Amino acid sequence: MIVEKLKELLGEYVVLTGNDIPERARSDASRTGHQLPLAYLRPRTVEDVSTALRACNDHRQAVVVQGGLTGLSGGANPHNQSIVIAMELLAGIQEIDTEAGTMTLLSGTVLEVAQNAAEENGYLLPIDLGARGSCQIGGNLATNAGGVRVINNGMTRDNVLGLEVVLANGTILSSLNRLDKNNSGYDLKQLFIGSEGTLGVITRAVIKLRPLPTSRATALCASNNYDDILKLLHLARQELSGLSAFELMWQSFFQFSSQAMGAKSFDTDYPFALIIEQSSQAPCLEEFLGARFEEGLITDASIAKSEAERERFWLIREGLALAELPDLIEYDVSLPIGIIDLFVTNVTSQLNGEFPSIHISVFGHMGDSNIHLCISAGFIDGYVKRRITTIIYEHVRQFRGAISAEHGIGILKRDYLHYSRNHQEIALMHSIKRTLDPNWILNPGKIFAAPT
Ligand SMILES: Cc1cc2nc3c(=O)[nH]c(=O)nc-3n(C[C@H](O)[C@H](O)[C@H](O)COP(=O)(O)OP(=O)(O)OC[C@H]3O[C@@H](n4cnc5c(N)ncnc54)[C@H](O)[C@@H]3O)c2cc1C
Incomplete structure (x- = not known):
């Protein structure tokens, strides 16, 4: 059995089972996951990750990577037959090159720890979001996180020079480029950034730092x-x-x-x-x-x-008080900037017409064409939730927007991916997935459904 094999290869300290699996492993911050995984792995080295993936691949065993579990799309939620690889022990800053302005770090490093280290060296780490105290740099990379500084610094992917990734078959792909300019072939790191744990496990990164504003x-x-x-x-x-x-x-x-x-x-x-x-x-x-x-x-x-x-x-x-509203549903959409208010007016009017007591809060990173809609209908059942989601995403499609601006697709938006990506795009995504993960072991069922 795979769990016994992993214990044999990695030891009981790395492989937790039964009551030793932490409760938090059930779900990310969307609070939509309910099951504990079969086992919970805490690799201490990149080689541990490689060993674990090779064994899981041989056994066709599903794997879910967990970072800081602050994701809002259910991307890190396991089911009871999957194995979690938690990155918490694979953490630490390995080098800050103050001449080049780069930071090399392990992916389990908490974002705020990396930000503070950059500041102590007179630099700004140009990724920032409200969950900075818990989210990990690996999670930021895997979701291509946005946040509150995108208008000046771009998305996470705009601030990365190099990556190290462990592929589904255990191969360690070291692509730790440190150069600003490197057009020697495909920019492989961009495949993994924003792939939500479905194409590889990110273990290390080189981030481009910026001057610290005084x-x-x-x-x-x-x-x-x-x-x-x-x-x-x-x-x-x-x-x-x-x-x-x-x-x-x-x-x-x-x-x-x-x-x-x-x-x-x-x-x-x-x-x-x-x-x-x-x-x-x-x-x-x-x-x-x-x-x-x-x-x-x-x-x-x-x-x-x-x-x-x-x-x-x-x-x-x-708006932390929003979390107190009953059955809150959060939407994170991008739209052409000129029509955002028209979109809000149209969506609000249709939702108010169908659900008169609904609460609708709208705010967001307007400079990046990205708004969040937080909705509480006071109660929720499957039909109401699907109806509200369909109304919002129909308007997104009509205005040629995106159903996820920064939180990713995960499991919660999976069935709506076609609202903002066309058939050819989704087919190419499938084919990249099949090439990198032919046994479909990495986060199966996230972004799009796994083949049956
Ligand atoms: C209060 C709050 C504010 C937030 N604000 C923002 C915001 O402004 N902008 C924004 O974009 N997001 C925001 N988020 C969402 C969330 O913080 C980001 O998506 C964050 O990047 C997730 O990082 P994490 O380490 O918690 O990842 P997790 O939630 O653990 O995982 C997210 C996804 O990444 C995958 N993953 C994690 N680590 C790795 C790895 N090392 N290798 C491969 N795959 C991996 C997981 O499998 C999962 O699919 C917010 C969340 C909260 C709770």
């Missing part, structure tokens, strides 16, 4: 209409060097989150609130906002005078 200014602003916000974004891109966040909140979300925090930011309820942040050596946010106020593009604004005030702005945007 100063930052953050403002909470209000605006009356979406067209003004589009103009504001255009001007911010032109005039604010180091524009590091442009986050929009529709009124219902802003009111809900502010009330939950007991925060009162403006005297009037405006249709939109937004956070604009500039991280540069010499921020000029105040002058910029003054000019926009004169032009009428914003109706109110307040610049954080302290770190505590800045944190308060961001806490409103993070």
